[in-house]
Amino acid sequence: MKAVYKTLTQAVAIVVLATALSLGVNALRPDGLPLVEAKTSATRLDQGDGEISVKDAAMLFASGRAVFLDARSQFEFEQGHVQGAISLPPREFASQFQDIKPRLMGKEVVITYCDGERCLLSHALAEHLRGAGLKNVRVLKNGWTLWTTEKLPVEKGS
Amino acid sequence: MEAAKHSVLRLFREKWAVADVLLRLALAGILLAASAGKIMDPQGFSAVVRDYQILPSALIAPTAVILPWLELVLGILLLAGRMRLGTLLLVNALLLTFLGALIANYFRGIDVACGCFSTTREASSPMLWYIVRDGAFVALALGAAWAYRARLRRGLVD
Numbered sequence: 001m002k003a004v005y006k007t008l009t010q011a012v013a014i015v016v017l018a019t020a021l022s023l024g025v026n027a028l029r030p031d032g033l034p035l036v037e038a039k040t041s042a043t044r045l046d047q048g049d050g051e052i053s054v055k056d057a058a059m060l061f062a063s064g065r066a067v068f069l070d071a072r073s074q075f076e077f078e079q080g081h082v083q084g085a086i087s088l089p090p091r092e093f094a095s096q097f098q099d100i101k102p103r104l105m106g107k108e109v110v111i112t113y114c115d116g117e118r119c120l121l122s123h124a125l126a127e128h129l130r131g132a133g134l135k136n137v138r139v140l141k142n143g144w145t146l147w148t149t150e151k152l153p154v155e156k157g158s
Numbered sequence: 159m160e161a162a163k164h165s166v167l168r169l170f171r172e173k174w175a176v177a178d179v180l181l182r183l184a185l186a187g188i189l190l191a192a193s194a195g196k197i198m199d200p201q202g203f204s205a206v207v208r209d210y211q212i213l214p215s216a217l218i219a220p221t222a223v224i225l226p227w228l229e230l231v232l233g234i235l236l237l238a239g240r241m242r243l244g245t246l247l248l249v250n251a252l253l254l255t256f257l258g259a260l261i262a263n264y265f266r267g268i269d270v271a272c273g274c275f276s277t278t279r280e281a282s283s284p285m286l287w288y289i290v291r292d293g294a295f296v297a298l299a300l301g302a303a304w305a306y307r308a309r310l311r312r313g314l315v316d
Contacts, residue, residue, distance in 0.1 A: 003243065003310075010244020014231055022227035026200070033200045033219045073266070114267070116211045121267045 050126060052138035054146040057111055061152065065108040069100075069129075071121035072114045072144070074158070082113065082143070083153035090124040097132060109136045113143025174308045181302035182236050185249060188295060189233035195276045196226035202277030209270050209279065212259055228252070242315075246303040253299050257292045264289060 026032040052060075060066035061082070068085035070077045077087040086100055104110055110129060114121040122139045129137045140146070148154065196203040204222035207213065213221055228248070235245045256274070263270050264285045271279045272288045309315045 007243040007247050010241045011247050012244075014235065014241060014244050014248055015228065018228035018231040019224050021231065022224045025227070026223045031200065033204055033223055035219045035223065036216075076266075116209070116268050118209050118270060119266075119268050 050137065050139055051141050052109075052111060054140060054143075054150060054152075057138075057140045057143075057147075058150065058152055060109055060111070066111050067104050067107040067109075068140075069110060069112045069125060070114070071112050071119075071125040076115070078156065078158050080144075080148075080154050080156050082147055083155045085113075087158070088125060090121055090128055093125065093128040097128070101132075104134070109138055110134055111138050111140050111143075113140040113147070115142065115144035117142050171309075171312060171314055174305050174312070175314065177301065178305040178309055181298055181305055182239065185295075185298055185302055186233045186236035188298075189229045189236065189249070192275050193226045193229035193233060196222075196273075197230065199277040200226075202279070203273060205279055206271055206273030206277055209268075210259055210263060210273075211266075211268060212262065242306055246299070246306060250296070250299045250303060253292060253296045257289065257296055260285065260289045260292060 026035075057066065061068070068082040069088045070081045070085045071088065071090055072081075073089055074087055077085075081087070086103060088096055088100055112122040112125040112129070119142070122141070122143060126137045126139050200222055203226065204218055207218050207222045207225075208215075229252070232245055232249055232252070235241050236249070260270075260272070269285060272283070274288065274292070306315070
């Protein structure tokens with residue numbers, strides 16, 4: 001018990017010391033980080049490499065011209081996704097695409113998305129779709145975050 | 159017989175002492191190397207923390223500020239051999255947290271820049287390498303804790 005107590009007190013002391021040091025230095029240095037950050041704007045310009053801005057995506061969504069494909073895991077899809085989106089993780093592409101294909105017909109654009117600036121799933125899915133002969137495929141980069149930040153329609157469940 | 163027993167015991171003790179010192183210094187080197195770049199470049203490191211997509215945005219800046227200093231303080235304490243119990247607990251907790259974060263993002267399909275020893279956002283190595291490397295660090299840290307405990311139990315250190 002004594003050793004546990006000693007371990008915990010030391011750990012707390014170290015964390016307090018490091019926190020005090022870091023906050024002190026951060027306050028003094030000219031390139032210190034603001035600890036309370038302003039929210040960054042959600043909109044971004046089309047990168048010209050098969051991506052689409054959230055504004056354009058929202059517009060296509062509102063007019064029903066786009067179908068959204070969710071490249072994240074089934075679990076994340078069920079926690080919440082773009083309203084009307086279809087779940088299609090890239091690794092399931094081969095087994096599920098034929099079932100999904102009819103639902104893409106009659107739409108102008110297929111928009112793939114996942115979550116995060118660096119998430120590659122939506123790009124991988126877009127590549128699969130282009131490989132299957134689809135012409136108008138766009139990636140909504142950082143899609144889920146942007147979509148929810150803009151409070152655009154979402155739904156839960158499978 | 160008594161002399162033989164004595165020398166065997168001594169060998170055993172020294173084995174733990176050598177392991178203890180070597181592991182401690184190795185960990186100190188890792189932590190100090192890891193903290194330096196992050197302390198120099200808080201902006202870059204906060205971008206890396208954001209890319210991990212694990213913390214809520216309110217916690218990103220404080221984490222980016224405090225974490226490198228915690229690593230620095232732990233590195234110094236390991237070098238100095240002070241507050242060993244608390245230090246080893248925190249080092250193990252930190253490395254396991256990093257491992258968890260890397261593995262979680264590996265399965266989420268998010269290819270993060272490790273941000274382990276540098277703050278550049280370009281993911282230069284595959285995620286699996288980061289995971290294996292951090293696994294090795296965890297093994298070192300657990301070994302250090304084990305060696306120290308062995309010495310404590312034999313009453314070789316206080």
